[in-house]
Amino acid sequence: MTATSSPDSAFALDLTPHGTLAIEVVENGPIQTNTYFAISGDEAVVIDPAWEGGKLAAHFAEAHPDARIVALVCTHGHSDHTGGLAGMRDALGEQVPFIISADDAALVDQHIVWFRENWGIETEQPPAPDRLLAEGDTIAFGDVRMQVIATPGHTPGGIVLFCATEEGDVAFCGDTLFPGSHGRTDLPGGSETTIMHSLAHLFRLLPEDTICLCGHGPSTTVAAELENNPFVRRALRTGY
Structure with missing residues (x-):
């Protein structure tokens, strides 16, 4: 599978609702990352297993005994979003795949080192x-399907995961979007120009009723960000 280094303007989401989705968020790790358990029927995907993966796996097993985790997906390669991968794989087994964008695959190991050297935080x-x-x-x-939207800028291979369900539209945004703002671009691999392009791309795709689940802090909606987020409004107005 080949990498996508920039959003494709011809890409269109399938907005047809499919299935039902239950979501639990667990805030964990040294900088309070949101780990999401996305559950459909008896299968679940863990999005951004941030820290202490063994504890995350144990919590999931206790809270959701009728579901099994079928994938570990990271919205980008920063250590505060990948730090629980090793522990979860140890607990769940190697048959549960780790999934990330092609453009951030190399960043995962690099950022472990950066995290340790710059913040003194050890990560598995x-x-x-x-x-x-x-x-x-x-x-x-x-009975659901997540669609991948390329949103580089915070990292070279950041992605948003969009899911159209019978209860409504949901997007797992990682650190691309925050209420009233966007992810920082001053870390290695970040680009302010690129993230502005990604915000324009993202907000041309997502329906206004979409709930946006962020990598840190509270959730928001597309409608709220179109009204209140100056970065989104500028990205769309200036034709990024």
């Missing part, structure tokens, strides 16, 4: 990815 070495994503790919589980 994540496993090698089992599947590499590009824009337009899907991750199917239960």
Whole structure:
């Protein structure tokens, strides 16, 4: 599977609702990352297993005994979003794949070192990815399907995962979007120009009713950000 280094303007989401999705968020790790358990039927995907993966796996097993985890997916390669991968794989087994964008695959190991050297935080070495994503790919589980949107800028291979369900539209945004703002671009591999392009690309695709689940802090909606986020409004107005 090949990498996608920039969003494809011809890409269109499938907005047809499919299935039902239950979501639990667990805030964990040294900088309070949101780990999401996305559950459809008896299958679940863990999005951004941030820290202490063994504890995350144990919590999931206790809270959701009728579901099994079928994939570990990271929205980008920063250590505060991948730090629980090793522990979860130890607990769940190697048959549960680790999935990330092709353009951030190399960043995972690099950022472990950066995290340690710059912040003094030790993180378990994540496993090698089992599947590499590009824009337009899907991750199917239960009776839902997540669609991959390329949103580089915070990192070279940041992605948003969009899911149209019978209860409404949901997007797992990682650190691309925050209420009233966007992810920082001053870390290695970040680009302010690129993230502005990604915001324009993202907000031309997502329906206004979409709930946006962010990598840190509270959730928001597309409608709220169109009204209140100056970066989104500028990205769309200036034709990024």
